[in-house]
Amino acid sequence: MRRFCFLWSKQGEQSSTIKKHRKPGIRIVCLLLGVCLLLTGCQGPQKEEEKKSIRIGISLYRGDDTFINNIRNELEEKAKEYEQEHGIKVTLDIQDAKGSQNTQNNQVERFISLGCDVLCINPVDRMDASMIIDKAMTAEVPVVFFNRQPVEEDMNRWDQLYYIGVDAKETAILQGQMVVDLYRKSPEAVDINGDGMVSYVLLEGETSHQDSLIRTEWSIQTLKDGGVPIEKITGGIANWERSQASALMEQWLGAYPDTIELVVSNNDDMALGAIDALERAGTTKVNVIGIDGTTPGIEALENGKLLGTVSANKGIYASAIMELAASCALKEEKPEEYPLVDGTYYWAPQEILIHDLEE
Ligand code: GAL
Helix, strand or coil: CEEEEECCCCCCCCCHHHHHHCCHHHHHHHHHHHHHHHHHHHCCCCCCCCCCEEEEEEEECCCCCHHHHHHHHHHHHHHHHHHHHHCCEEEEEEEECCCCHHHHHHHHHHHHHCCCCEEEECCCCCCCCHHHHHHHHHHCCCEEEECCCCCHHHHCCCCCEEEEECCHHHHHHHHHHHHHHHHHHCHHHCCCCCCCCEEEEEEECCCCCHHHHHHHHHHHHHHHHCCCCEEEEEEEECCCCHHHHHHHHHHHHHHCCCCCCEEEECCHHHHHHHHHHHHHCCCCCCEEEEEECCHHHHHHHHCCCCCEEEEECHHHHHHHHHHHHHHHHCCCCCCCCCCCECCCEEECCEEEEECCCCC
16 A cells, blocks of 8 residues: 655623621621732732643534544544643543434533533534534533534634534545546556546535535546546445445446446545445456545555545544644643644645555
8 A cells, every 4th residue: 555645734888887887806807808809809810720621522423424433533542642641631422413413402502511611513414503503602612613514604603613624625636646646657557448538437425515526526627637538427426325335336337337447436435335336246347446544445445445545634633623622621722733724724634545556
């Protein structure tokens, strides 16, 4: 497996009657109280007692999504590392919204009632984050959204809202580029039947996801710009899911036998679904490319079943979520290692991973 790194570097007077009847002892107590008030007043607002523990409420749009699961595992690791490095107890309350915005809204309400210091939300419906934002703003609990980007109008409602993800256009360009590079080096590895044209099918993620359209558009554009002669046979939406992609690919293999040379997939899970269908059909001579660099994706890459993927650096992705969330919870400066674009957005780095055909 070869790696090509590309790092994206892309906030009163007492009433006279009381005075008259006051006993001397009472006067001393009042005087001491007055001195105390004066002293604290002179010091300005009292520094909040140093927090020794933080509670983070995390809601995942779907706990069975492979990429999200990879991020979750990394987050749990990063929380342990944070505890060790900073001597602060970190409690992660992780909930699965199971694809329901309503469930997620209830989870947010519960997180707030449990006293979470910060929320990390992977929204179910990125167009419908307003309820979460309303609840968080009222309770003054900051929110770090990730992976599914709320609309700008929502993000602009409060300065305690953040977003962490990967840049979709960059992902797509890297995905297209790996095929361009391979084609330039050995055209026969891409134009498998040697007819001067690379016939491809396209597997797309959820239509409502900000990344699907961008990934599709720029991946194909990069192939064209890079001089790969491509022709689209067909395409379909498989909502990031392996089984849906597998069913589509099976249909396409039946409808266009011995035609498909390349499968361009918006993520690894759908790419794996296409590979499942290819294996069932006994065909191996088709190149499949994905995005994410998930655990099963990398395994397929190592086995030579997946030609390549664009892997988000999940360690950095999760660290950025953990560090940003902790800084919000502790009311500290934002972490410098994860610079926020416009004070709000952090884009995690990604890299091309490609199977070495010479291996
Ligand atoms: C994408 C990822 C998909 C899926 C989706 C969920 O960024 O590539 O595999 O996890 O997020 O929102």
